[in-house]
Amino acid sequence: MLLDKKDWAVVKIIVFLLSLLPFLLLVNDGINDRLGANPIETLHFGFGDWALRFLCITLALSPIKTITRQSWPTRFRRMMGLFTFFYASLHLLVFIVLDLSFSWEAFKDEVPKSPYILMGLLTYLLLFPLAITSTKKMQKRLGRSWVKLHKLVYVAGGTALVHYFWLVKADYTEPLIYALVIGILLAIRIVVYYRRTASL
């Protein structure tokens, strides 16, 4: 299947709209009072879940590229990475604006007492430089160090998982699924890396 430049532009728009869909659905539920008994929590967890899902998608693109020997996954790397950042930003925004009601006093009290919140903030700090250096311009300007810098996404994947594990009370099923996915994706990369260095 050969797609020309125009076709890819259309595909990208479709992928963009699909990626925006979880956000639109949650907002729609909010407007129609369908977020359940604890709407702030529903929004907060919803955006957090999607941040993690997009992080998994982002991390999956390179392995898919290697396995399928196709170049198309690279086209979506920036968009998926930025959607990860988008949902992570909403996740954080709900926490600061709705859960803490912008109260500095509440922030000062609640954040230091909570290792998992600290781990969440650290994850966001790791994603932040990746988002602002995601443009083509920055990619060119930074050259080799851009590649190094963007390896931080693995660290962010790890801290995001720790953030999730630490907030769970007893049922680790969901964070374990994410850990499995991220673990497999990381393992594929390690295997590919060693094969390449071995064949040199």
Place this chain on the structure above:
Amino acid sequence: MLIKTKPNILSSEITDRAVFESRREFIKAATVLSAGMMLPSSGHAETGKYANVPVGPYSAKLQVTDRNDVASYTNYYEFSTNKQDSTVLAKALKTKPWSVEVVGEVEKPGVYNLEDILKDNPVQERIYRFRCVEAWSMVVPWIGFPLGDMLKRFKPSSKAKFVEFTTLYNPEVMVGQRSDVLGWPYVEGLRIDEAMHPLTMMVTGMYGDELPNQNGAPLRLIVPWKYGFKSIKAIVKIRFLETMPETAWHRNAPNEYGFYANVNPEVPHPRWSQSRERVLGGSIFTAKRDTEKFNGYGAEVAALYSGMDLSKYF
């Protein structure tokens, strides 16, 4: 030919949600207007089984949480660790007939039918605050009776220093019990003076009607000054003991959940603050409420713990 018409079903279940909600708006407005006045206990089913029970002592003059919120947001790990899923899954539980086994340091042990227990213990309504260890809270009109009244009928011996409660274990219906997220069955306990305290309730209904399954039907505990996990659901066994019983959450994570579990903003959970709580039913722009020590019941219960280091005995 005579056509029999069915009697009224639960009005809260057949009323269109929008109508139900607008009624609540009216009640909210009425509450504001009659600030400080005692209102007939809020907007819930007047046609339910317990529609006209008397209001008991200690009932708070508070705006109650929407019944739908209380009935669709439950921590009931016997069914699911998801608060919405447990609502649906709990429907499968058969709560009639039901009996409670009474054992241990007691003169009148035995298996008691719930119907007989209810005959001996007339129910009343009490509006209590309910504070979960997860830092959310609600205000619920419970229907029940003082636990102490019931326990005294079993004649506890002088050796009875603690009371232990056990939830039904039936993994065929309680599908959450098929995985070992917690040790089953769920067990909770109280010191005898806590159990005998007049605030402590055995609950069989809420909002003027029987308890929905997901809220712990047919018989649950309510200890309003303690975190919600102490208020064990679907009780099948009561044991009087001389020593402190091991309890479900304490067994699972002893450094995080103590035996006492008194609501206390000064003692954080090891992983989160307990200073504030999200009150269910507010708008998304409502700020959290400052948590009160003993959930606001300090005047009644603080004396039970005088001289105790509450950060050690959390």
